[in-house]
Amino acid sequence: MIQNISVLGAGTMGHGIASVFAMHGYRVNLYESFDKVREGVMQQIWSELQFMVEEGYIPGTKVEETLSNITIYRELGPAVEHADYVIEAVPENMQLKQNLFQQLDNLCPKHTIFASNTSSLPLHEMTALLSEERKTRTMVCHWYNPAHLIPIAELSHFGNMSEEVFNEVYELYLRAEKQPVKVLKDIPGLIANRMLHALAREVFSLIEMGAASPEDIDKALKFGPGFRSATTGMLEVADMGGLDVWCTVENTLFKELSNSDRACGMMQDKVAAGKLGLKTGEGFFSYPEEIREQVKNDFNRRLIIQLKASRNYT
Incomplete structure (x- = not known):
């Protein structure tokens, strides 16, 4: 033991x-x-x-x-x-x-x-x-x-x-x-990171094409699929919605989604410019020195709220 x-x-x-x-x-x-x-x-x-x-x-x-x-x-x-x-x-x-x-x-x-x-x-x-x-x-x-x-x-x-x-x-x-x-398979990214970065690829593609502002793209995720995903897995969501509906949507939509095999150009430009996110004060959003600790605490506070709630559905 x-x-x-x-x-x-x-x-x-x-x-x-x-x-x-x-x-x-x-x-x-x-x-x-x-x-x-x-x-x-x-x-x-x-x-x-x-x-x-x-x-x-x-x-x-x-x-x-x-x-x-x-x-x-x-x-x-x-x-x-x-x-x-x-x-x-x-x-x-x-x-x-x-x-x-x-x-x-x-x-x-x-x-x-x-x-x-x-x-x-x-x-x-x-x-x-x-x-x-x-x-x-x-x-x-x-x-x-x-x-x-x-x-x-x-x-x-x-x-x-x-x-x-x-x-x-x-x-x-x-x-x-x-x-x-x-x-069960020794694959790069294992399970969670593969799903995360498949989603991230489309998020960054939407930013590059100017489909919406960074604020609204994050809002769409948090209060759309992300809201549901906190308590419900993707396969369960598909079953709830009907696989026939999902199949029709995916046959139409998949060919329009990003299939890039590398990080988006906008992200690479930001990295090259030293704009790495919270730790440098700027990424997709801006983080002045005086609010960085508050931003980090707010981030962790939301995770703790979610962690408390997860005790009720695991």
Whole structure:
């Protein structure tokens, strides 16, 4: 049974993954090699937990309880030597992940299960330097950002591990109040990101053709298909509407939709100009310095409202 968890990387995703497991009573070793990130991560976790308290999602007692379950490490060996489950959230670089898994194979107990938070790199390549035995205990466990608020976790079931090992991880995620999705094919983007970026491709195409303003395009999504998708899956929606109706619409519409095989020109121009969104103050919208924290809090507040509501229909 999984009891001791190690999370490798305390950045954007790793610190949230660590806090979720710690919040649900697991002892978590959080490894981070960069001093600046490591020294500030506990404050960041505290701040996010405190926000959840203020929004009425968790009781105040959960903050110190969660923090007390997390131990920070600057050296990899001590962070993983007793781990039952290790999940890495390091940068999306194949060689980096291959070398990391090879190190872990030498440092961890034989029973340790390895996981990667990637959604874009193939599992069989990441595990190329592992022993054959360890490959049977290695998988993808992909979280969504922000990790502490988005319920989904995509778990690979690609035929390399036993049902017993897979189910052990699946149960771990259920106990952590996640909604695990069993992914059967090792495909780029897995499931959720493929759907997300198929939608994003059409959104960006609509902006480029001047079909509506960015504000109205986002409004159309939030109060149209997005409103429904928060509680109802696409296949269920199709059944509700009638497959004959959907078939007729798609036969007419699909040939008109974007089929671009790369990011839209407008986005590439913005990236080249350093207009990266909230973190630089401008993307599709503008974010003056004085409102950035408020914008981020409003974003997370809406997720918490949705998270509360999801308890009623899962």
